Amino acid sequence: MYRCNACGNKTRFDVVERTRSRSYVHFSLGGEASVEEEEVLEREVEQVTCRWCGSSNEVVTEPSPGAPGADSPPSSPEYETPPTSPGAETPPAAR
Numbered sequence: 001m002y003r004c005n006a007c008g009n010k011t012r013f014d015v016v017e018r019t020r021s022r023s024y025v026h027f028s029l030g031g032e033a034s035v036e037e038e039e040v041l042e043r044e045v046e047q048v049t050c051r052w053c054g055s056s057n058e059v060v061t062e063p064s065p066g067a068p069g070a071d072s073p074p075s076s077p078e079y080e081t082p083p084t085s086p087g088a089e090t091p092p093a094a095r
Contacts, residue, residue, distance in 0.1 A: 001065075004050040006058035012051035013059065018044045 003010050024037040049056040 001062055002048055002059050003062050004053060004055055004059050006055040007050060007053040009050050009052040014047075014049045014051060015045060016047040018042075018046060 001010070002013050004013075019040060020042040022039045022041060023035045025033050026036050027033050047056055048059045050059055
């Protein structure tokens with residue numbers, strides 16, 4: 001899963017990747033081909049570009065929901081909750 005640090009997008013990206021695969025191809029008697037099985041042997045993501053703002057150098061990979069470790073927020077300053085002193089009012093965003 002990707003996230004753009006420039007604009008916050010988490011849903012729309014152009015992904016350029018190089019894939020090497022093994023396919024079982026069935027040809028009909030009319031010559032039409034259909035892939036019945038495909039095994040990806042190698043996949044390399046070359047570039048990911050945000051569809052919203054066009055940035056490619058601000059796109060980061062983050063764990064997919066349900067992946068191991070996805071329950072805890074990423075350790076990054078933008079996700080950290082600032083410490084509060086006893087009796088201090090909770091900021092509106094944290095309520």
